[in-house]
Each structure stands twice: as C-alpha cells, then as structure tokens.
Amino acid sequence: MSALLQISDLHVSYGQIEALKGVSLEVAKGEVVAILGSNGAGKTTLMRALSGLLKAGAGSIIYRGEELVGQRADLIVRKGIAQSPEGRRVFGTLTVEENLGLGAYTRPPSEVSGSRAEVYKMFPRLEERRLQMAGTLSGGEQQMLAIGRALMAKPTLLLLDEPSLGLAPLIVKGIFTALREIANTGVTVLLVEQNARMALKLADRGYVLEVGRMVHEDSAANLLASPEVQEAYLGKTDAH
C-alpha cells in the first residue's frame, strides 16, 4: 500500500492528561478509512492533531512524504487536508455562501465559484438557502455546510469528525450518500463516527481507538462481522 498518510506513535496531551498514547495509522490514496471509538477515546484529538490545531508531543504524521508535526494549520490546509469539525462549527452570523467562501481561503479566487457550484450540486438545499444565516439552518443543513466548506478547500484528504452527530436517520442517510459521492470523485476520506454501522458500510478499512490507543485494525467487512466490534459499537451481542 502506498500511504498518502502515515501516522506513527503519535502522542498528544492536554496538560498532564495524555489523550493519544502512541497512535499509528495509515491511509492510502483514494481510501475511505473509519475510526471508531467511544466517547473520550481521542478521536477528535487525533483529527485536530492532524489538522495542526493541536500540537503533538511525540510521533510523526507523514503526508505525501512530508512531516506535518509542527506545521501551521493553514499550511496543512494548503497541502490538501481539510476538516469538517465535530459539532459543525459553522459561522452562525454569516450566510451559507460566506461560510463556503471562508472554506476556500487557500484557493485562487478564479476557482471559487466553480467549487461552490459543485457543492451546490451535491447539496441543493444549500443553494436554496445560500443567503440564509448559517446559525438559522437546521442541524442537517449545518452539517451539509460544514462538509461543503471543507470541500471548498479542494482537499486530497478530507477529515470528517462525527458527520451524523445528532441528526435524524433519514438525514444521516443523505449525508452518507453525499460522502459516497465525494469518495467516488477520488477524495481520500478519514471518518470519525459513533454511527459505526454506517461508517463501516462506507469505509474500506477501519480502526478502533480505545482511550488513546488503537486496539483493532481491519477491513471494514471484517470489523462489521467481528463479535467484539458488534458488541461494543454495533449494539449487538452474540449471546442470542
């Protein structure tokens, strides 16, 4: 596997608390990789360290052969890594269109309207609401906007932190359909999800993170079939 991203023995701490205790993971170009894990496992910490928003204490993050640890977040975006953050974090007092524009801050101005048109094609709801304040969008629409804003950076690697959080099942289905379309365009996707079943159906491979350590790594199909994963993350037990 030629890795687009290779994380090795990554440690990240908040003061005295070590949230990532030596995490390693690889993502090949074009793959969809899911990271499963309970609340507090360190999933968001990993995403934020990758984006340069948190400083790694030790370890390395090699992306296209280059070390990202110690690099500034805006430079990491320029290298092709964009994140749709947990909790969506759209700018509530800006319009949909302005939020999308902010996602494109690293792009040449001449390319922005073309990318915006692609986002609107994927999420027609956003186009209908393009002049609406983002803070007044529904949760599902805000999630579309957060993903759309990340796409405006034209990422090679898209990081998605809990895109289904707090959304109704039908909306979640729509979001995952969009993620499939995004992956089909060749964008590499690293996806953090509590909705393990949906994530593993979308993904090629998956990892399970438990209190700062990777405890499983396998094909998505094997993880879906694994009794331990079923019991812990898919709401099934093998007792019945």
Ligand SMILES: Nc1ncnc2c1ncn2[C@@H]1O[C@H](COP(=O)(O)OP(=O)(O)OP(=O)(O)O)[C@@H](O)[C@H]1O
């Ligand atoms: N800013 C912070 N200061 C101190 N500790 C933090 C901070 N952010 C996260 N932590 C701690 O780091 C650990 C990992 O948190 P993280 O947010 O990465 O988990 P997560 O897997 O994303 O959880 P969730 O599924 O609830 O989003 C937790 O124990 C959390 O309390």
Ligand SMILES: [Mg+2]
């Ligand atoms: Mg999180």
